[in-house]
Amino acid sequence: MPPRLKDVAAAAGVSIKTVSNVVNGYPGVRRELRERVEQALAELDYQPNLNARSLRTGRSGLVAMVVPRLDEPYFAELARWVVAAAGERGWTVLVDQTEGDPQREAFVVGTNRPRLLDGVILSPLALDDQALLNRDPKVPLVLLGERVSPAAGADHVAIDNNAAARAATEHLLAAGRRAIGVIGSQRAQGWTTPRVRLQGFRDAMSDAGVPVRDELIGEVGVFHRQDGAAAVHAMFEAGERPEALFCFNDLLAHGAIRALADRGVRVPEDVAVVGFDDDEQSSFSVPTLTSIAPDKPRLAQLAVQALAERIEADEPPAAREISAPFELRVRESSTVRRTVGARGAVPAAE
Amino acid sequence: MPPRLKDVAAAAGVSIKTVSNVVNGYPGVRRELRERVEQALAELDYQPNLNARSLRTGRSGLVAMVVPRLDEPYFAELARWVVAAAGERGWTVLVDQTEGDPQREAFVVGTNRPRLLDGVILSPLALDDQALLNRDPKVPLVLLGERVSPAAGADHVAIDNNAAARAATEHLLAAGRRAIGVIGSQRAQGWTTPRVRLQGFRDAMSDAGVPVRDELIGEVGVFHRQDGAAAVHAMFEAGERPEALFCFNDLLAHGAIRALADRGVRVPEDVAVVGFDDDEQSSFSVPTLTSIAPDKPRLAQLAVQALAERIEADEPPAAREISAPFELRVRESSTVRRTVGARGAVPAAE
């Protein structure tokens, strides 16, 4: 029912191919004809059929952004920037969620969602090297966040997690805290992000000559608020009294702060808390949360750019390791709370 | 390069169409042949080319979920449920953001993203009736959330905003608060959601015989945290001292609570706060936030179902008004705070 090239061609009195040439901006169409065709295009309100075009050309202009869960603020914010960056290239983004299921992640990279996608940006949680090696090497793939083996032929875009964890820890040390714990270790799973962050923490503690107490390494199942709260309760019920907690993401930190409030423990007076991701909420929570802020727009832009290069390349290029900057945003949760009643600075608008 | 029906047919020694029949589960293929074909399918790891299929059938299995911003928790949670509900129907969801731009919203409904989509679920912010009337009536459309004119030939799925606002207000009245304000009025824009919620508030106040003071109607530009904070600061700087604030979404409420903390005003002792949307954060904030909780999984399911019915119908059915349940979740921000030091109940896991 919608107009086709054929209809436009009939209206303008030219061949189908000439209309196609006009639509695609090819040179070599006489001005007079071009104008006639353009008028017909406008009159019929022609819209190309993308399925037909992509069947013919092999390009769909569609890329997938795959995250564990859309309702985790970090991924939602990241997705927002990826959609924006992809839009600038004329791409449309299809967002999918894996719920952290390894099978679904493997599916995403293993089969080119039947030829519908030009490429995939994946934020894996559970994906292991094996699944990546089994993947279809024809699907341009960029990993955003979690590191997997660099041998897998996919670019990897992330911040330097070790350096970021060190920065967070050094900040707490500089504030005079010694009994520093972490929330977010995941010994059970083989995932790399928590491992790298934990290593950064240990490095900083070791450099400062402060011992790490294993009892202050809080284990979690996943990185959600309730896991952060549960880890804090477990730690305190075991009799531990940390002076500071470095949480491996902001959700864990908010859960931890909530649990501390439930126990009547003051933040930051009794326990300083630092998070990771700098979710927007962290600028508004009570107390506001000190956090590692990855440059999300830049991460998204780099991922989209890397994907574009892979899509356009004839031969799959070698896997690259691409790094984005981060910064530590110091807020109330790790500093001495300002006097109650004083009007604080308005949190920086993001 | 990937195998086509043609390749499978050659491998199995049958015609292309027979393979197609097997792939699509049509009856009337002899068992022996079917098994031979299935084996060939498995050996070649055949995946149908969706572009070709959809060019031929006119169905793509792709629907769009269009929201203002993915990083607003309410929309992110909703999107999560929509993706899940659509997945059960075998659909893939393409998530897009309008940033609240009326032109982009109009574009979404005005042109069938060149024939790529089977349908659209739209959470509009700024869309007006005019744009809806101009839309392409061929694109199955379901509106999720904001109400627009029912004449526009699109189904509308939402909770009863007036009743929800009344429930929130009555809860504050029942707690003995009288000087109740709202945060989230948007007189400038013509959007309906804030208008309906404001009306529900006025209705409840009027029913209770409590006067509404215009100075306590907080205007905002958009529904973000910083707007909630700014509205509170403006209200207090004008010398107002409300006993309670009904915020039109949770982001506004979190911003408001932050602003109250900056001013040394206690929540809920001095000011009770109620939000709307029941974002996950609201179960963990300090204080936890009382909020209207729309049944999001149900909203998503109803929207997907309504869309499916529209897609399958030959004639566009009449526009329907579909309602989902909500409930008021009472938490710390509107009740007397429990004694500091006591261990509170663990927030209900979602």
Next chain:
DNA sequence: TATCGATAGAACATCGTTGTAAAGGCGACA
């Protein structure tokens, strides 16, 4: 004026799939 070259436009095949219609095989009945 005749020939050549360059350029604009058209005809055709093709991408991978599925609907339609026709062909093929088989058993049953007369």
Next chain:
DNA sequence: TGTCGCCTTTACAACGATGTTCTATCGATA
């Protein structure tokens, strides 16, 4: 044994777009 009819399978066209090849037209030059 011949014919009819049913059921399975095949051949063909079509969805809408684009790359390739070929033809027609025009102006310029000898």
